[in-house]
Amino acid sequence: MPIEKFSTLVSKCVPLPIENVDTDQIIPARFLKATTREGFGANLFRDWRYDKTGKPKEDFVLNSKRYSGHILVAGKNFGSGSSREHAAWAIKDYGFKVVVSSFFADIFKNNALNNGLLTVQVSDLFLEKMFVRTESDPSTEVKVDLENQKISLLPGGPEDIFEISQYKKKCLINGYDDIDYLLSLKNKIIEWEKNTLS
Amino acid sequence: MSKQTIFDKIWARHVVHDVPEGPSVLYIDRHFIHEVTSPQAFGGLKKRGAFVFRPEKTIATADHNVPTVDQHLTIQEELSRVQVEKLKQNCHENNITLYGLNHPFNGIVHVIGPELGITQPGMTIVCGDSHTSTHGAFGSIAFGIGTSEVEMVLSSQCLMQTKPKRMRINIDGRLGKGVLSKDIILYIISKISTGGATGYFVEYAGSAIRNLSMEARMTICNMSIEMGARGGLIAPDDVTFDYMRGREFSPRDDQWERMLEYWKTLPSDPDAEFDKELFFKAEEIEPMITYGTNPGMGTGITGRIPLIEEVDPSSRASYKKSMDYMDFSPGDPLTGKKVDYVFVGSCTNGRIEDLRDFADFVKGRKKSADVEVWIVPGSRQVEKQADEEGIKQVLEDAGFEIRQPGCSACLAMNEDKIPEGKYAVSTSNRNFEGRQGPGARTMLASPLTAAAAAITGKVTDPRTLL
Numbered sequence: 248m249p250i251e252k253f254s255t256l257v258s259k260c261v262p263l264p265i266e267n268v269d270t271d272q273i274i275p276a277r278f279l280k281a282t283t284r285e286g287f288g289a290n291l292f293r294d295w296r297y298d299k300t301g302k303p304k305e306d307f308v309l310n311s312k313r314y315s316g317h318i319l320v321a322g323k324n325f326g327s328g329s330s331r332e333h334a335a336w337a338i339k340d341y342g343f344k345v346v347v348s349s350f351f352a353d354i355f356k357n358n359a360l361n362n363g364l365l366t367v368q369v370s371d372l373f374l375e376k377m378f379v380r381t382e383s384d385p386s387t388e389v390k391v392d393l394e395n396q397k398i399s400l401l402p403g404g405p406e407d408i409f410e411i412s413q414y415k416k417k418c419l420i421n422g423y424d425d426i427d428y429l430l431s432l433k434n435k436i437i438e439w440e441k442n443t444l445s
Numbered sequence: 446m447s448k449q450t451i452f453d454k455i456w457a458r459h460v461v462h463d464v465p466e467g468p469s470v471l472y473i474d475r476h477f478i479h480e481v482t483s484p485q486a487f488g489g490l491k492k493r494g495a496f497v498f499r500p501e502k503t504i505a506t507a508d509h510n511v512p513t514v515d516q517h518l519t520i521q522e523e524l525s526r527v528q529v530e531k532l533k534q535n536c537h538e539n540n541i542t543l544y545g546l547n548h549p550f551n552g553i554v555h556v557i558g559p560e561l562g563i564t565q566p567g568m569t570i571v572c573g574d575s576h577t578s579t580h581g582a583f584g585s586i587a588f589g590i591g592t593s594e595v596e597m598v599l600s601s602q603c604l605m606q607t608k609p610k611r612m613r614i615n616i617d618g619r620l621g622k623g624v625l626s627k628d629i630i631l632y633i634i635s636k637i638s639t640g641g642a643t644g645y646f647v648e649y650a651g652s653a654i655r656n657l658s659m660e661a662r663m664t665i666c667n668m669s670i671e672m673g674a675r676g677g678l679i680a681p682d683d684v685t686f687d688y689m690r691g692r693e694f695s696p697r698d699d700q701w702e703r704m705l706e707y708w709k710t711l712p713s714d715p716d717a718e719f720d721k722e723l724f725f726k727a728e729e730i731e732p733m734i735t736y737g738t739n740p741g742m743g744t745g746i747t748g749r750i751p752l753i754e755e756v757d758p759s760s761r762a763s764y765k766k767s768m769d770y771m772d773f774s775p776g777d778p779l780t781g782k783k784v785d786y787v788f789v790g791s792c793t794n795g796r797i798e799d800l801r802d803f804a805d806f807v808k809g810r811k812k813s814a815d816v817e818v819w820i821v822p823g824s825r826q827v828e829k830q831a832d833e834e835g836i837k838q839v840l841e842d843a844g845f846e847i848r849q850p851g852c853s854a855c856l857a858m859n860e861d862k863i864p865e866g867k868y869a870v871s872t873s874n875r876n877f878e879g880r881q882g883p884g885a886r887t888m889l890a891s892p893l894t895a896a897a898a899a900i901t902g903k904v905t906d907p908r909t910l911l
């Protein structure tokens with residue numbers, strides 16, 4: 248089944264300058280009871296976003312009128328903790344297409360990429376610049392160019408280069424999914440089983 | 446080939462195919478599933494018109510979202526019930542063995558795999574749960590995966606994986622009295638931080654590790670993910686083999702002998718190379734406790750919470766947020782802090798040895814009237830053994846009761862939630878904001894430190910009461 252294709256995105260961004268944002272914050276466990284992938288965006292960052300009575304907390308960035316856009320910019324070590332893919336689903340479902348941080352937890356990164364949510368790992372310095380710039384000018388646009396693995400603040404930079412596995416890059420640009428690929432290898436897998444497991 | 450680490454050996458044996466400029470296709474020997482992270486994978490499979498390729502290699506349990514009282518009754522909460530029933534239906538339709546609620550083998554996925562002998566050295570093991578690293582204690586490559594990856598394994602018994610870097614963490618020397626393996630791992634994480642091993646697969650080695658029991662080793666490997674590692678493992682040795690012999694699904698007779706030969710070839714070669722190597726001394730480890738909102742924010746129990754000046758400048762904003770959440774002041778000592786709840790359980794410390802440690806400590810003492818204590822065995826078998834060994838009696842005499850098995854307050858998906866603002870000393874693995882319930886404040890510690898808190902109602906150095 249194809250995933251959403253990604254090539255270039257120009258968008259404003261939503262800054263979340265907090266480190267070690269774990270997947271329990273992104274989507275608390277009590278909201279994991281659904282058996283489908285849809286609708287998790289409503290509870291994205293639930294306990295930071297709403298108070299006990301369900302009223303939006305004004306000081307949380309998703310509730311701020313200053314910020315909008317398809318790019319979430321977060322402090323280092325984003326997505327640590329639980330392997331719940333619901334975290335990636337929630338971010339995507341909310342409307343983000345890219346998450347920028349200076350460091351991502353492994354499982355989160357895999358989960359995000361498997362859902363066509365691009366993780367862009369930038370340097371600490373560049374991340375800092377993004378926070379400073381968006382703080383002073385929330386209308387700042389950011390360009391994410393997957394083909395050239397480049398992220399830039401518009402207009403006029405600065406820019407940073409990001410790493411991504413060439414295989415994953417191809418998948419995202421073409422909208423391929425790993426499962427289709429694995430299914431196409433079935434004969435090879437059966438052959439391997441015969442040679443190795445017996 | 447010499448110069449290989451145990452990780453290299455197991456990895457190489459399981460590569461089906463290398464994608465040019467890409468990941469490897471890795472064959473998976475054992476796949477565990479549970480009710481929370483599997484339904485969407487089965488859903489995806491159906492949509493694709495694909496089927497479960499090797500159903501006999503997947504084992505299911507219901508653990509994350511089950512009540513820990515009255516398990517013989519229908520689950521009260523509707524969404525939870527639907528999720529557990531969905532698992533049952535998916536397993537049934539796809540010929541997957543399910544150890545559901547009330548089955549004698551039911552329990553937390555990372556507790557039942559080892560105790561049933563399903564987990565074996567040299568295997569690749571995955572589950573849609575980050576603490577799958579627990580199984581690494583047997584000398585296997587075991588790691589947590591997301592739901593899309595669960596679907597990959599169901600459909601092809603394979604995963605696309607980029608080979609991580611290799612790290613070895615050596616802990617040599619003798620542990621002090623009252624110091625458990627939970628303290629070792631909390632100590633390591635406090636030293637290298639929650640991102641300190643991201644991108645690595647860790648091997649734990651050294652005399653302090655060799656001297657640990659199998660269950661204590663599982664506690665260490667379990668928390669590998671809390672320092673960001675893909676997984677953690679310990680080379681198999683006689684302790685491993687003694688633990689495994691005669692278990693339900695352990696190999697028998699000739700096959701046991703054959704497997705034993707293979708398992709003995711697994712340990713890292715003496716001249717194997719690691720991308721990174723760390724060394725710690727067991728003597729320097731105290732009983733540990735966390736004070737913040739990630740597992741790296743921990744200290745020896747006689748220590749104090751760091752001052753703001755002692756925190757890296759770039760991390761100070763997050764540190765302050767964490768202190769606000771916990772309502773702790775930088776510089777405060779940990780001992781003497783009030784405790785409202787104690788949680789003993791989870792795949793980190795919900796095994797029989799953990800209950801034994803707790804029971805030995807509280808024997809002849811009385812539970813503090815100010816503390817609510819939840820003792821949740823990791824599995825039905827642990828529950829049964831606790832009864833047979835008289836642990837249950839000891840606990841009851843001291844004023845405690847044992848609940849029924851499940852993940853419980855480790856992730857607070859069921860009714861077992863620590864109330865807002867309350868302090869819990871917990872033997873589980875995560876102290877994130879709201880992990881144990883919205884607004885709950887968690888301090889992670891060993892079963893002994895939990896026992897000391899349960900008796901005194903305060904954070905207490907267990908060594909002062911031994």
Ligand code: SF4
Pocket residue numbers: 508509553554555574576791792793851852855856873874
């Ligand atoms: S006990 Fe906690 S960490 Fe372990 S499997 Fe259950 S939820 Fe995950």
